[in-house]
Amino acid sequence: MPQLNTSPWPMVILSMVVALFYIIQLKMLNFSFYIIPTSKSTKMQKHSTTWELKWTKIYLPHSTFQ
Known part of the structure; x- marks a missing residue:
């Protein structure tokens, strides 16, 4: 049986x-990568609402003893 030549x-x-x-x-040359658009303003917009001006707590009603 002839041997397999593995040199190449x-x-x-x-x-x-x-x-x-x-x-x-x-x-990869033909693949187009999408550029992530950057926002024009980097500051967060602050919305003026009435519930942001004060702290509120919601309590459960007191349990009544009978």
Whole structure:
């Protein structure tokens, strides 16, 4: 039974990895990345409402003893 010659395998594997790298790079050139839009004002807008001016607590009604 003849033996399998394994001497060219490292060169085949290396050339395959290089070819895949170039193919991926060419695919990435055609891909368009979306730019995240930045907001014009970085300050938070403060809404004026009446319930923000004071602290309120809500209590449960007192239990009645019978």
